[in-house]
Amino acid sequence: MYTQAMDLAGAPTLAPASTPEEAAFNARIAADRKVEPRDWMPEAYRKTLVRQISQHAHSEVVGMLPEGNWITRAPSLKRKAILMAKVQDEGGHGLYLYAAAETLGVSRDQMLEALHAGRAKYSSIFNYPTLTWADMGAIGWLVDGAAIMNQIPLCRCSYGPYARAMIRICKEESFHQRQGFDIMLALSRGTTAQKAMAQDALNRWWWPVVQMFGPPDKDSVHSGQSAAWGIKRISNDDLRQKFIDATVPQAELLGLTIPDPQLKWNAERGHYDIGPIDWDEFWRVVGGEGPCNRERLATRVEAHEAGAWVREAALAHARKQGARARKRAA
Amino acid sequence: MERKEWPLWEVFIRSKQGLDHRHVGSLHAVDAKQAVQMARDVYTRRMEGVSIWVVPSEAITASDPDDKAEMFDPMADKVYRHPTFYKLPKEVEHM
Ligand SMILES: [Fe+2]
Ligand SMILES: [Fe+2]
Numbered sequence: 001m002y003t004q005a006m007d008l009a010g011a012p013t014l015a016p017a018s019t020p021e022e023a024a025f026n027a028r029i030a031a032d033r034k035v036e037p038r039d040w041m042p043e044a045y046r047k048t049l050v051r052q053i054s055q056h057a058h059s060e061v062v063g064m065l066p067e068g069n070w071i072t073r074a075p076s077l078k079r080k081a082i083l084m085a086k087v088q089d090e091g092g093h094g095l096y097l098y099a100a101a102e103t104l105g106v107s108r109d110q111m112l113e114a115l116h117a118g119r120a121k122y123s124s125i126f127n128y129p130t131l132t133w134a135d136m137g138a139i140g141w142l143v144d145g146a147a148i149m150n151q152i153p154l155c156r157c158s159y160g161p162y163a164r165a166m167i168r169i170c171k172e173e174s175f176h177q178r179q180g181f182d183i184m185l186a187l188s189r190g191t192t193a194q195k196a197m198a199q200d201a202l203n204r205w206w207w208p209v210v211q212m213f214g215p216p217d218k219d220s221v222h223s224g225q226s227a228a229w230g231i232k233r234i235s236n237d238d239l240r241q242k243f244i245d246a247t248v249p250q251a252e253l254l255g256l257t258i259p260d261p262q263l264k265w266n267a268e269r270g271h272y273d274i275g276p277i278d279w280d281e282f283w284r285v286v287g288g289e290g291p292c293n294r295e296r297l298a299t300r301v302e303a304h305e306a307g308a309w310v311r312e313a314a315l316a317h318a319r320k321q322g323a324r325a326r327k328r329a330a
Numbered sequence: 331m332e333r334k335e336w337p338l339w340e341v342f343i344r345s346k347q348g349l350d351h352r353h354v355g356s357l358h359a360v361d362a363k364q365a366v367q368m369a370r371d372v373y374t375r376r377m378e379g380v381s382i383w384v385v386p387s388e389a390i391t392a393s394d395p396d397d398k399a400e401m402f403d404p405m406a407d408k409v410y411r412h413p414t415f416y417k418l419p420k421e422v423e424h425m
Contacts, residue, residue: 038392317360
């Protein structure tokens with residue numbers, strides 16, 4: 001996990017170039033070639049990438065919290081080992097992405113500071129609580145599933161380091177979704193209480209996951225600059241539709257009901273139609289008023305501050321060892 | 331102000347015996363030993379490697395992208411450096 005689209009897609013347009021460097025950059029984008037860290041790029045392109053990649057990195061890192069909550073209470077050793085491996089992967093995803101953003105000239109400390117001060121966003125899905133074990137299933141199946149839909153087009157993103165990080169991440173995500181579905185499968189084939197637990201998790205996670213793809217295309221206020229730059233390749237609504245079409249049959253297979261009375265196959269469109277999405281709730285949670293916003297950020301800040309002495313001591317020790325080794329060599 | 335951020339390292343992995351080490355990404359670590367340990371945890375969790383190199387990022391000297399034309403374009407018109415430049419008589423089957 002997990003990017004969250006907060007930008008609104010529009011018609012792709014590249015502003016006409018005013019300098020030779022910009023013309024070369026535009027030609028490169030138009031030819032679908034990659035931009036690498038030391039190549040010339042417009043300041044706005046750099047800024048957009050820093051914002052998106054760091055948000056994405058923060059989401060991976062904050063995303064460890066709701067699942068970490070269940071590691072000690074996993075129902076078996078097997079499930080515990082799987083969940084630990086998944087959470088460890090998410091930490092790694094955060095690292096790949098921070099490293100990609102650092103190639104754009106922003107430091108790790110600056111990015112963390114922006115997160116901890118509340119200036120930088122992370123995916124709002126993690127501001128919902130994980131109340132039962134079935135939530136581990138729902139998150140893997142739906143949240144990681146939605147993330148995969150979002151992230152596959154990013155593997156072709158115009159910025160080389162971001163695209164390479166995404167390829168690595170996508171390879172690892174598929175295990176996340178499958179282990180989640182596997183939990184849901186076990187619960188839905190279990191006792192009545194277990195099946196009810198799986199249904200309850202689906203009820204709570206469905207709409208927040210549908211919202212993960214970001215605001216509807218028709219509310220477009222931005223210029224579609226991200227699309228023009230080859231950063232965003234598929235619109236929010238198209239990705240959302242793709243996710244719904246893929247997920248409905250999976251829910252049927254589980255014998256679970258998607259909590260949308262208006263969900264219906266539309267033979268004419270060849271897609272599922274869905275009921276209205278509560279965008280007020282989405283913006284409330286993005287704006288900090290979700291059930292767990294304060295708790296997540298406070299936990300993150302506390303972990304960082306409590307670890308400060310370890311980071312400082314390790315650095316001081318390494319410097320001392322380095323100085324001694326140099327002295328011996330002299 | 332004293333720098334508190336750990337130094338940056340570039341990580342290279344040999345995916346299997348007989349292949350080159352390839353750049354896979356970067357990470358922060360206090361020293362080389364820790365960088366190798368962390369590279370193992372981050373980049374070889376699924377048996378992606380049998381050997382790891384770490385190099386301080388600041389030790390790398392790169393060619394300047396602005397010199398791309400002078401550096402690399404002179405090679406573009408030297409087609410005779412490629413075997414396909416030479417048309418062989420049909421009678422020569424393998425060369
Ligand atoms: Fe994941
Ligand atoms: Fe992830």
